[in-house]
Amino acid sequence: MKITSRVLALTSLLLLIVPLAAAQTYTITDLGTFSGGAVSQGQGINLLGQIAGYARFANYNAHGFLWTKKNGLKDLGAIPPASNFSVGQAINFFGEVAGYSDYGALLQEHAVLWSKGKIIDLGTLPGGRISTAYGINDRGQITGFSDSGSNSPHAVLWEKGQAARDLGTLPGGYYSQGLAINFEGSVAGFSNATGGQWHGALWTKSRSVQELPNLTGAFSASANGINNLGEVVGGSGTDAVLWKNDRDRTPVDLGVLPGLGWSSAFAINDFDEVVGWSGFAAFLWTPANGMQDLNSLIDSNSGWQLTSANAINDLGQITGEGTINGQTHAFLLTPTSP
Numbered sequence: 001m002k003i004t005s006r007v008l009a010l011t012s013l014l015l016l017i018v019p020l021a022a023a024q025t026y027t028i029t030d031l032g033t034f035s036g037g038a039v040s041q042g043q044g045i046n047l048l049g050q051i052a053g054y055a056r057f058a059n060y061n062a063h064g065f066l067w068t069k070k071n072g073l074k075d076l077g078a079i080p081p082a083s084n085f086s087v088g089q090a091i092n093f094f095g096e097v098a099g100y101s102d103y104g105a106l107l108q109e110h111a112v113l114w115s116k117g118k119i120i121d122l123g124t125l126p127g128g129r130i131s132t133a134y135g136i137n138d139r140g141q142i143t144g145f146s147d148s149g150s151n152s153p154h155a156v157l158w159e160k161g162q163a164a165r166d167l168g169t170l171p172g173g174y175y176s177q178g179l180a181i182n183f184e185g186s187v188a189g190f191s192n193a194t195g196g197q198w199h200g201a202l203w204t205k206s207r208s209v210q211e212l213p214n215l216t217g218a219f220s221a222s223a224n225g226i227n228n229l230g231e232v233v234g235g236s237g238t239d240a241v242l243w244k245n246d247r248d249r250t251p252v253d254l255g256v257l258p259g260l261g262w263s264s265a266f267a268i269n270d271f272d273e274v275v276g277w278s279g280f281a282a283f284l285w286t287p288a289n290g291m292q293d294l295n296s297l298i299d300s301n302s303g304w305q306l307t308s309a310n311a312i313n314d315l316g317q318i319t320g321e322g323t324i325n326g327q328t329h330a331f332l333l334t335p336t337s338p
Contacts, residue, residue: 042319064088
């Protein structure tokens with residue numbers, strides 16, 4: 001009787017688990033563009049479903065935006081005057097948006113923070129001319145890159161009330177960028193090293209900078225996203241990769257979509273759901289189902305062609321860009337089940 005009961009219990013558990021591995025489907029929301037514009041892109045999403053990105057106007061200029069379900073697209077503006085260009089790259093739980101804005105001239109862009117209705121110029125490393133912010137966490141820490149005088153750009157960390165901090169490069173390197181930051185302040189990005197090769201890089205409190213191993217046969221890599229568990233995703237060679245948070249930072253090849261020759265991952269949430277693109281098609285990768293074309297998980301009659309998935313939150317909501325009615329628009333995908 002005990003054996004029979006155990007078998008029945010295990011069978012019941014398996015019946016519960018199997019449906020969970022079924023492919024998730026999504027509803028899609030068009031985030032639109034600014035008046036007269038034809039282009040927008042979603043770059044970051046927080047747990048509240050608020051989205052940061054950029055959209056163009058009729059004159060082809062672009063500004064960063066904050067999208068909310070209640071208010072739609074909100075123009076975040078730019079470093080004055082309003083004719084200057086800006087992009088929202090990331091957003092935290094409190095609706096603070098990090099990105100960059102230019103001063104109306106080539107190679108004169110600065111990292112900025114939009115917070116409480118204001119735009120804050122984050123500046124550069126000493127002597128620098130350009131900087132860009134790519135990631136922000138819920139503690140208000142921001143990462144990106146900045147040059148410094150005659151030196152090439154380095155990954156940097158901005159913290160409230162402090163000047164930009166140079167995170168350096170891998171040994172022998174001269175160029176690096178920070179692309180994402182988690183709650184602990186660990187930064188994922190890339191750097192070159194001795195010999196000029198490019199590698200995924202991870203900056204943590206315990207180690208100043210760590211080279212992430214390439215996939216077998218790959219000669220270059222970039223770390224594009226990091227979750228709060230310290231797992232990192234990006235691209236290595238031609239394939240998307242997930243670096244485990246183990247002693248060796250073991251790389252896992254996420255593959256490519258069938259018939260498409262390359263892929264790269266851009267973001268990972270705390271449930272190991274990874275998004276990115278493969279051959280200009282947006283993908284979702286999960287441990288249960290592997291890599292799936294997001295176009296197959298939305299209504300086939302929607303009219304959308306999803307080209308890139310750039311961010312995912314812990315509710316499984318995804319933002320990125322796709323084409324609809326001949327235009328490129330930002331989108332929000334919402335899971336149809338929890």
